[in-house]
Amino acid sequence: MFPAVSPRAQHLIDTLKKFVEEDCIPNEERYERELGEGKDRWKASKNKHKIQKQCCYNFDTRNTCISRFCNEPPVLEELKTKAKKLGLWNLFLPKEYKESPGLTNYEYAQMCEIMGRSQKIAPTATNCNAPDTGNMEVFAKYGNDAQKQKWLVPLMEGKIRSSFAMTEPAVPSSDATNISCNLSHTKGGYLINGKKWWISNAGHPNLKVFLVMVRSGKTNEELANSPGGIGLQDIHKQHSVVIVPADTPGVQVHRPLHVFGYDDAPHGHCEVTFDNAFIPHENMVLGEGRGFEIIQGRLGPGRLHHAMRAIGMAERAFDTMVDRAMGRIIQGQPLVEKGVIMDWIAKSRIQIDSARLLVLNASHAVDVKGARRSKKEIALAKIYVPNIALAVVDRAIQVHGAMGVCQDTPLAYLHARLRTLRLADGPDEVHAYQIARNEIKIAKTRLESKL
Known part of the structure; x- marks a missing residue:
């Protein structure tokens, strides 16, 4: 049985849903447009924009950002400012740290899924983007006071x-x-x-x-x-x-x-x-x-964060697939009424909900036992979630036809991100080997106890 989230966490979940659906997703095209093309995509933004002072370092007399450090497209800086005002900032850091907003891993898992629906914008807009999250946790957990002051503080401020x-x-x-x-x-x-x-x-x-x-x-x-x-x-x-x-x-x-x-x-x-x-x-x-002590402390939660966001990506692909199937007419009949499409919708829903349970179980295990003693639960989620999310995205691409592989939907980008997760933080096979080795060890112990 999973625990109930706190009233404060539920408020943040509801606020984040609204922020992602009404602010982040509708601004994805603007983000790409402002990011530019070619080499300009790697340069500091030349767009002057009104922004809150905590976001940047340098301002003119009109409080307009003129900093070379303001490197994200202006729309993202605007969203960061709004996220801070809404309290949607640094949600990732677990409650055992003094710098934490006070959430459990289980509560954050549900928020991280929501961010995954707008993978390009929402994590960064809330200062919950990798690899900064993992690095902030390293500084918070292992850094000394001087290292925290020099690096953790500006990272947590998003500077x-x-x-x-x-x-x-x-x-x-x-x-x-x-x-x-x-x-x-x-x-x-x-x-x-x-x-x-x-x-x-x-x-x-x-x-x-x-x-x-x-x-x-x-x-x-x-x-x-x-x-x-x-x-x-x-x-x-x-x-x-x-x-x-x-x-x-x-x-x-x-x-x-x-x-x-x-x-x-x-x-x-x-x-x-x-x-x-x-x-x-x-x-x-x-x-x-x-x-090794440090990277194990860092990679465990990091793997889980990736799985959390992958659930959100799968849900975004699922919604895109269903909307397309409902609106596309094939031989005088909505595509959604075709038997194969109904089967894909059912399979996708089953897989996404199953994956979510694995993620929530792993998150709760980390809260109860710590990341070090929750390796099995984390590994199960790390392997299963990107694989099923890829399957959902692949079905959504198939439903869209040629449109599914171009820039007119988020599906091609989601496919690239999710396929990468089967390699990032250790390939599937490494984690599968560890799971199997542990199960064999348990079986041997059980058999020996009967002798």
Whole structure:
């Protein structure tokens, strides 16, 4: 039995629904138009606009934003201002943090689904967009007071953007023990050398900080060649997470990687190199060798947030499919009355509602047991939800015909986003392997108890 949401949370859910349906979705075309084309999509906005002071840094005497830091299309800055006034800001941070708005993961799951209906706008408009959410949680959970003041505060105010740099092109990063970007000691701090890619937010003009996973200890080969191979016992103590300001000499963002043709500007998923990039000792998070502890604390909730939003994407595709089927006449009969279409509608509803139950169950488990002890519930949702959401989107595309694969509906973009989720934060197969291994372990214990 799931718990009831608090009256305050229910008010926020109702307010968010109205905000997404009446403000975010209707402004998606304007957002794309203001974002521009080509290289302009990666530049700071040149549009002066009236905006609240907490949103930007620089203003003229008429209180008009003239800041080079105001990089989102003007419509998004307007929506951010409205979201703040409505109390729809930083909803993601769980209640155990002093910086939290006081919501449970279970309550936020229902809000995150609503945001997923306008994936391009709503998460950013409410300051609940990845990867900033995960980075803010890292600073809140593991950062010291100085790190929080310098980075967490402006992130929570929506004044800066951040990236989490983990994945690398030269190694299979689905097994994070392979991460090889090197951290070495030097006078006064550390030097970082290596290449990362698929680094979300790295293309944003307002990017100010990277959290970087680095190898600070021995290589896997050195551990394996230790006497008796006993060094492998410490394989999860060879990495660290460090803070790298985006303007650090030696840090270079090379190019945005496209996802099925989408560049996801102005945030992007970029290739980044670190060439003798120097950071002081105080930029170490938590301590050397504690990288895995940090990324496990970060990726668990992050995987769940993706699944939450995917439910919203599936619902948006479902609505689009049904509307199209009701309005399209084929051989003198509404398409919706065809048997195959009715079957698709029924299957989609069953799958979406089943997926939602998995997400709510995982969210509640995290509230009760913590993310570390809820790995199975998170993995189940992480695998199942993007797969069923993809199935729903695929049916919606089929119902639309050629229109479904072009820019006239959100379906092609939703397909690209959801297909990516089957790889992001670990491919399906890795999580399936972990689920199966745990079930086999339980079965062995059960059988042994009968002997």
